[in-house]
Amino acid sequence: MQNRSVFLLSTLCFGFAFLYVPILIMMAYSFNSSRLVTVWGGFSTQWYGKLLENDQVIDAALLSLKIAVVSASFATILGTFAGLTLARLGRFKGRTLFSGMISAPLIMPDVITGLSLLLLFVSLETLIGWPSGRGATTVTLAHITFSMAYVAVIIQSRLTSMDNSVEEAAMDLGSTPLRVMWDITLPIIAPAMVSGWLLSFTLSLDDLVIASFTNGPGSTTLPMLIFSKVKLGVTPDINALATLIVGVVTLGVVVAGFLMFRAEKQRDRDVQVAIAANE
């Protein structure tokens, strides 16, 4: 018994150290004043200043943010529809194909998704003249496609974990399906939609391979810029950029998680109050 918990505890410690130490060391070196990335030359924030003066980095970051916001928003709408379909619409013709198309993008290697989407865009352009050329639009379409699968899975698992007795009760009392959707189902899945949006946003911001395939010349996303620099080796300004990105994302996820946790608790309290009031 004792041996087992010691073993579990030490693997947990090792595992989390493995996950976190590399990123922490990278962050520490972003404050290194020396240009040599492996020799500590004292504390400095000069690389952050250099980063803000670099127009290339700023332009790529703005483009990536734009793509991420647009694709996450569309992916959340489409993914919510898809999740609702899987969890609440029961059996329909073609359901197996539909659920297959939802789970396949989650595990499909990026090179296959990227190549096939690019070939689709090229064929569409030849056949109907749209989309003319490739760039931010085609990258956004590609990101919507793989992100919506993640949103659908999150929404579906949220809906299957909630029983639909409240929805049924509302229907029995004569509410229309649309009203039920608006008044009951949507508030239930709202937190899942927020996490779906956030996940889509970070997936889009992070994607290199699919963007490389579906992007055209002239527009460089942030991961593409980072990748081209990183291939040449470690530099302190990339350390600074990485620290900024990781820091902002971590803060965002923790704050969003905390807010959602609080909203959830509030909702539970409201339900308790409502039940108590009815009795």
Place this chain on the structure above:
Amino acid sequence: MSELAGKSVSSSATQRSGFQRWLNRNGWRKIVAGIPYFWLLLFFLAPFFIVMVIAVSEAAYSIPPFKIPFSWEALQANIATNFGYLINDSLYYTGYLNSLKIAAISTVFCLLLGYPMAYGIARSSGATRNILLLLVILPFWTSFLLRIYAWIGLLGTNGTINNVLLAIGIIDEPLQMMNTDFAVYIGIVYSYLPFMILPLYANLERLDNTLTEAAMDLGSTPARTFLDVTLPLSVPGIVAGSMLVFIPATGEYVIPVLLGTGSSPMIGRVLFDEFFLNTDWPVASAVAIVLLLLLVVPIMMFNHYQARAEGVE
């Protein structure tokens, strides 16, 4: 209660137009299911058919750089040429074998590290469990590319690991770790570990504790209980987690390019270079199709176990 009833009365009063009636009766279902369905057919399924068509086309100096065959003979000749490369040129078949080997070994290491972690998290309670889970999920949100980048600084000839080992005196000269398969294993295990832990945790957490307690009460040792009860019951989690690591790792591009060797590239890199450097779209498409065929069985296993996991809930 009364509020709900009031709303339903007002909404049925507004049910006037034919469109709204259609929407309320069945139309909303068609819209909710139809839009994502159409999107996925267009942007996910149709592209695969296009890849298939281009895989049997002929490479050409044109825009786009391929010619679709319009005769049976041309089709056969193209198949022989494009897929012939994959069989005859060692770049391709060693690429596939290498990728399968690296993905399989990395999956095993992910499982060996991820299982005890998932088990440990599932056995912890309350706030500790939530914090540990957050720590597993957090890397999932932070940039994949940057987390691989972090390892370049660690594994390099004058990287952190070598500096520390030299300073302690364990080694006399720096170890060559960058641009080796070792670095690729580290990179894959590091990036895909959360994908292994999360399904395993979901599975282990649902496990009924009374079963293990019963086995213990009946005199089974902890080791036997684990082997006879816990392990068999966690097979769906093991399969789901392993497939979530194995499938994307097989087609991995970024990790082998940044950390691995150039001499025996994984198939993802072969495909990428075939497309971008050689601009041979037909051969790149053929590479993609064979990769997909190799992954069909794992993908179906994943879908099967995922469907089973949903059925449990």
